Amino acid sequence: MKIYSRILRYVVSYKKYLLVSILLSIVFSVLSGISIYLTIPLLKTLFLNNGSGSVPVTDENFIRHSMQYFETFIFSGGKGKALMIICVLIIVAYMLKNITGFYQALFMQKVEKGVVRDVRLAMYEKVNMLSLRYFTSERSGNLISRMTNDVNAIQAGISATFLNLLREPLLIMIYLVLAISLSWKMTLIALIVFPFTVLVIVKIGSSLRRRSMKMQIKTGDIISIITESIYGAKVIRAFNAQKFLHKLFRKESDELYFLTLQNVKASELAQPITEFLTIVAGVMIIWFGGREILISNTMQPEEFLGFLFIIFQLVVPIKNLGSVNNRIQEASASAERLFDVLDHPIEIRDPETGINLNSFNESIEIENVNFEYEKNKPVLVNLNLTIKKSELIALVGPSGSGKSTFADLIARFYDVTSGQIKIDGNNIRSIKLDSIRKLIGIVQQETILFNDTIRNNIIFGLEDVTEERLHEVCKSANAYDFIMETANKFDTIIGERGLKLSGGQRQRISIARTLLRNPQILILDEATSSLDNESEKIVQDALNKLMQNRTSIVIAHRLSTIKDADKIIVLDNGKIEISGTHDQLMNSGDNIYRKLYNMQFK
Structure with a gap:
């Protein structure tokens, strides 16, 4: 009772x-x-x-x-x-x-x-x-x-x-x-x-x-x-x-x-x-x-x-x-x-006297970060990395090496088991969650759309978005043309999980949604890996526009897309095995990145 x-x-x-x-x-x-x-x-x-x-x-x-x-x-x-x-x-x-x-x-x-x-x-x-x-x-x-x-x-x-x-x-x-x-x-x-x-x-x-x-x-x-x-x-x-x-x-x-x-x-x-x-x-x-x-x-x-x-x-x-x-x-x-x-405990708590961080000015620092989903089963081990403002950082590694988990920790979907992550010198646990989520935009491999209009899927959660701004971001995301070709244009219902659209169209809607929020930090989690060549080119062009003047963390499956990254981080078994530019990694002897690259371009 x-x-x-x-x-x-x-x-x-x-x-x-x-x-x-x-x-x-x-x-x-x-x-x-x-x-x-x-x-x-x-x-x-x-x-x-x-x-x-x-x-x-x-x-x-x-x-x-x-x-x-x-x-x-x-x-x-x-x-x-x-x-x-x-x-x-x-x-x-x-x-x-x-x-x-x-x-x-x-x-x-x-x-x-x-x-x-x-x-x-x-x-x-x-x-x-x-x-x-x-x-x-x-x-x-x-x-x-x-x-x-x-x-x-x-x-x-x-x-x-x-x-x-x-x-x-x-x-x-x-x-x-x-x-x-x-x-x-x-x-x-x-x-x-x-x-x-x-x-x-x-x-x-x-x-x-x-x-x-x-x-x-x-x-x-x-x-x-x-x-x-x-x-x-x-x-x-x-x-x-x-x-x-x-x-x-x-x-x-x-x-x-x-x-x-x-x-x-x-x-x-x-x-x-x-x-x-x-x-x-x-x-x-x-x-x-x-x-x-x-x-x-x-x-x-x-x-x-x-x-x-x-x-x-x-x-x-x-x-x-x-x-x-x-x-x-x-x-x-x-x-x-x-x-x-x-009564289930809330793992990710908003700090009572948290910091409102309205802009990202310097760097993201990962210091001695360890993480595990289950006790005594480490997923990430002793990670140390600094990501400077406006840098393009690529995460590469075999499946299960911890790439997506690494990105999830920066967005604070999980808290680190030990160590700390800082944004502009502030531990992310001391920053209000709302501030973190406003600073970060995410485009995932699996696009999550809702059984609603194209318009509502793009402005999702935002208010007072003008038609001019909506059209602008859709053009930047290479989505405007195909939207205007649909039956009801921006008021077209796209079906559950957006199944009435092709994979490339869904991804461009997702990119437009991210662009509309104008994030200063961008996480791309294998955003083009499931697309055909033609769709990939269109989406990649939209992503390049999205990454302009932003700090970007790209989880890459197709290594050709990250050759121009400022730094490539190679993960294996939750550890950073090696890092550097594409040229540096290709010229540093036998390493995981070189093996993966050669496998794709034989």
Whole structure:
């Protein structure tokens, strides 16, 4: 319950709506009791034989005394008038009850939907604050499941807590008060069943939480497969892997199916058991009440029938109460998965009194930098390097040598394990993240575009961008001509991940997006390696324009593109093996760079 209580803290923001809903629940419960009680004077009106229908006020029980006083007043004008009054009262009572129920549900929905929105927003904001390290170990489908299915499960838990957990016991209390006022003996028989009902609910609820947790995890696995199948549609078809994935998806779906059936069995078992136990109590009451009328003659038939109406009305709130614990347990399991994300430590923190660095003036210094993704598994080892303003630095090396990781550390997507990186003499940990990201522009090998217009993909996150400026950067990125040839020009929707565009077109959109931000430090992570020769020439021309008057760090796959670099850094197994200009490296004997170059240009 500690986990679940944390979710309930989100309700505080909606306490006004919650208070109104609670008050309306109380009114609704009282009106429900009145509606049921009115059946007793109605039956007396229909079945009493005396002319006046008056009822002597003799009972010392306050509730019973009040009921008899009310009935005396009703019957004082004769049966015809009494029938009319009761019919009017029943209509008014049910009308007010339903109006109250409607507004109570409306205000409760504002609370539930508001909490769902706030939790989902908190999840989304937290996900965007987590470092890239988190996403390398967490499946995307699992995250999507948490932000959709788990958040929705919380809504049911809130409803159970503030609606059913309040209204159902209140209805039970009101019905019991009415029942006790008519016959405490028969009410006692009804109460015998309650302890058994509570035991059933608690036992089923404890197992339901465990099953719900397994279901949510399995749902996340299925969403991951669906996401990967959509993302990797071309690869799946190219490798004829449809049958393999169908088999995998069926296996996961079958496991979820059986988990769901087990969960449904546990969940659905609570209600019929509680209903059956309540009916058992009802049958015992009928037997005992029949004896009171037929043998002892201590109870009027209309009171007995009214008592039965009241007791059987208890079935509904007891039945609903039987599912409350199940829903709370399911919500608790979902909340546990949500807080697993919300409580995840933030690796890359913005310094509280950080430096606002508005310009890059001198150099980037890498001092004794070591980095590892996993403990005792070094990726970069004792790196030392100085990158001066306006220099073009190329990173070269075999696959897995640490080139992209090196670039990610400069952009502070990760923090170094030891050592430090400085920009203009300031440790990047002391610089505000917003300042670092504004100084640095990145063009990656895998271009990330969104299912939106070309315009929105380029201005992504910026405001007040003029058409003139937009056209200018697109021309510099060699993107303007092909954009103007599309159906709706800058307002053309490019599809999910930009799949309606060619690889070269997507890359030029990415370059235009970077140009628009006018970064002073540029990181190019194998930006042309996946392009054909014709596209590469167009994109390379755009990149050359982009690199003008900027400090550039280029991760190169095709070594012909970095021959003019001021310095080429050769990485191998996370270490700097050698560095220098192209000519220096080619003339310095046998080294990795020379081998790589000769392999490409044999």
